[in-house]
Amino acid sequence: DALGAIPSVEIEPLPRGVIQVFSALFEGSQTSEVPEADLSSIDPSLTRSLMPFQRDGVNFAVSKDGRLLLADDMGLGKTVQAICIAAYYRKEWPLLVVAPSSVRFTWAEAFRQWLPSVQPDSINVIVKGKDNLRGGLVNIISYDLLSRMDKQQVANPFNVLIMDESHFLKNMKTARFKAALPLLKVAKRVILLSGTPAMSRPSELYSQILAVKPSLFPRFRDFGTRYCNARQLPWGWDYSGSSNLGELKLMLEESLMLRRLKSEVLSQLPAKQRKVVTVTTDGINTRTKSALSAAANDLAKGQHNHNKMKEALLVFFNHTAEAKIKAIMEYIMDMLECGREKFLVFAHHKLVLDAITTELGEKGIDYIRIDGSTPSAERQQLCNRFQFTDKSCVAVLSITAANMGITLHSAALVVFAELFWNPGIMIQAEDRVHRIGQTSNVDIHYLVAKGTADDYLWPMIQEKMHVLEQVGLSESNLSEKAESASFHSKDSQQRRITEMFQRSFTEVEDDMDEALLLEAVEAWDDPSNQPGSDVEESPSKKRRIEDYFGR
Structure with missing residues (x-):
């Protein structure tokens, strides 16, 4: 009242949402301590694996009644935290997970790994618009497919939702957001995950705030006026700016968002974090599909002859390259859309390297390429361009030609588009970023496709990684037994082939330079x-x- 009496002072009322968030604190009726959640009903294999900061994330989510934006830095285990949070509300399932297309099957693998109490056949990955959205206890769908599902089916409510990479919903005019909105409106628990919740401006946060806590700012105009420096221009209102950012940050942290950076939890993390990304070969042409099938059959036929087996695996390996190209490009584009501006992609086959660079060029994305044909004199120039550019840039590298002698530590993510059966070569490739000068933890993503030569290569690589780890030559932290289980076929014939290959390639390395x-x-x-x-x-x-x- 006293301020209002001063002629030169204007008093702007606080938005209702701000008062709603901070009123409990102003009245002193709420403590800043987040209570410990009772996780005794959740699979112990999951709860025992949580790092302290991840346990804190679950506690925060439960304190917010399962409605939150988990905005941890990439590589801090948002997936495992989300699965644990969802499992806390398991009595309210079926659960729906909406994710980028390239990681649908990775989510399915994660549920199999972390929640063994969930039967594998109750995990439903939707791959076609005609599939049943509620066909399992856990249902996983891509954003784009969700927007093409039958409206009546989509409108069927889920009580528990996980929206991975939730910044995909930042534009309220897109089909993605319009398809997700009916589900978000009726869900009791909404778990949004994004390491980059607002890619460039506060207006991109609004749809995610609306999803988690719609009562804060029911109208975008109010939010835009307060936090987007809204201006009226001749053609309408401009909400591309920013204002009162300190207040917005406090309000989000108090009401719905939890964000930790790697630098804040560094002591709890390994320096190098590897993860398996399960990709699909859906959509490959009939010729490639037939070639893969024939190669798999040839491999099975030659299991009693080492030379024939080696030859068959190499043929299988070549066809696998072609079969994975679509999934590889989808994953690279998802990483760019998720805000990963600089990263390395390692591949082996020339056709894969060509496909990646062709598509990046067509989409106007900056890249460098180093393979066996790159003259030594040009390599350092290319590395310098990658190291010092401020723009998005992808380093496309040959596993065998660029696994040593170059430094690219301005990136902190390495994607292996293809596998290679010598893990020592891959470890050397990883260390193009994990070396002196690197100030961040490094994320390593291995793209692995079922029904391809990866089924045989991946178990071999893991076994060799394990040996290297035992002698102190590798920092493997893959949770290997759990993550690789689905790649060991129950078929005894396939197991015998895998075991023979493990012996066979050990002999190759002993006998051959x-x-x-x-x-x-x-x-x-x-x-x-x-x-x-x-x-x-x-x-x-x-x-x-x-x-x-x-x-």
Whole structure:
């Protein structure tokens, strides 16, 4: 009242949402302590695996009645926290998870890993618009497919929702948001996950606030006026600015958002975090599908002959490259949309490297490429361009040609688009970013596709990683037994093939010079992948390779 009496002072009333959030604190009726949630009903294998800050995240979610925006930095385990939060409300399931298309099957694997009490056949991944959205206890769908589902089916309510990469909902005019809104309106528990909840401006947060706590700002105009520096222009209102950001941050933290940075929980994290991303080969053409099937059959037929098995795996490996291209590009684009501006993508086959760089070029995304044909003099220039650019940039690298001798630590994410059976080579590739000068924890993502040569390569790689770890040469922290279980077929014949390959390639490494083995794989792929290499120049060496593999 006293301020109002001063002529030069204007008093602007606080928005109702701000008063709603802070009134309990102003009255002293709420403590800042978040109570410990009772997680005794959740699978112990999950709760025992939570790091202290992840347990704090679950406690925060329960204190907010299962309605929150979990905005932790990438690599801090938002997925495992979300699964634990959802499991706390398991009596209210069925559960719906909405995620980018490229990680639908990774979510399914995560539920199998962390909640063994959920039967695998009750995890329903929706792959077509005609699939039943409520076909399982856990239902997983992509944003884009959700927007194409039958409206009546979508309107059928779920009590518990997980929206992964929730900034995909930032634009309220998109089909994504319009499809999600009916579900969000009726859900009792809404768990939004995003390491980058607002990519560039406060207005992008509004849809996520509306999803979690609609009573805060029922009208966008009120939010925009307070936090977007709303201005009326000749063509209408402009909400692209920002204002009162300190107040907005406090309000979000108090009411619905939890965000921790890697630097804040560094002591609880390994320096290098590896994770398996299960991708699908859906959508491949009939020719590639037939080639994969034939290669798998040839592998099974040759299980009693080491040379035939090696040859069959190499053929399978080549067809796998072609089959994964669509999923690889989808994942790279999702990473860019999720705000990962600089990262490395390692691949082996020339056709994969070509496909990646072609699509990045067509979409106007900056990239560098280093493979066996890149002259030594140009490599450092390319590395410098990647290191010092302020724009989004993807480093597209050959596993065998760029696994050493270069430094790219301005990135903190490495994506392996393809596997390679020598884990030592992949560890060297990882260390292009995990080296002196790196100030962040490093995330390593391995893209693995079922029904391909990855089914055989991945168990072999993990076994070798485990050996390297035991002798102190690798920092493997993959939760390997749980994550790889689904890649070990129950079929005894396939198990025998895998076991024989593990022995077989151990023998190869004992009997054969390592450089020769790498050249063999490259020669099998495409001699032009390494122009000027010894493989191309030395027919006698190539004959030795072909003789070794029985060709």
